Amino acid sequence: MKRFWRDMGVLAALALVSAPVMGHEPHISVAGASAGETEGTASQSSSTITIQTFQFKPAKLEVKAGTQVTWINQDDIRHTVTSGALEKKDGRFDAPLVGKGKSFSFTFSQPGTYSYFCERHEHMRGEIQVR
Numbered sequence: 001m002k003r004f005w006r007d008m009g010v011l012a013a014l015a016l017v018s019a020p021v022m023g024h025e026p027h028i029s030v031a032g033a034s035a036g037e038t039e040g041t042a043s044q045s046s047s048t049i050t051i052q053t054f055q056f057k058p059a060k061l062e063v064k065a066g067t068q069v070t071w072i073n074q075d076d077i078r079h080t081v082t083s084g085a086l087e088k089k090d091g092r093f094d095a096p097l098v099g100k101g102k103s104f105s106f107t108f109s110q111p112g113t114y115s116y117f118c119e120r121h122e123h124m125r126g127e128i129q130v131r
């Protein structure tokens with residue numbers, strides 16, 4: 001029994017050490033966590049999408065309601081983060097990101113599926129699922 005708990009301690013320490021290198025996406029999902037819980041872990045209140053080589057990465061992102069999503073342009077040209085679809089902008093947001101390092105943030109407070117695209121490059125499309 002003693003040995004068991006010591007091993008558990010080692011595992012916990014490993015988990016703590018490796019956590020920061022896992023990036024912004026939480027790898028540990030708590031099964032059965034219900035909506036309406038109090039302020040969750042800080043790692044889930046913001047999320048980042050990188051714009052790189054004419055792609056939104058990740059193109060599909062799932063977040064909790066109330067999450068602030070930030071898009072960061074890593075290309076040396078102008079992209080836009082425009083809400084809706086090319087044929088039908090919905091005006092929720094429309095941000096030009098002119099050049100590398102430019103960013104734009106939007107907080108999704110209502111559950112739903114939100115599409116967005118880049119006005120300059122038709123194939124650049126993304127989707128945010130808000131739970």
Ligand SMILES: [Cu+2]
Pocket residue numbers: 054078079080118119120121124
């Ligand atoms: Cu673009």
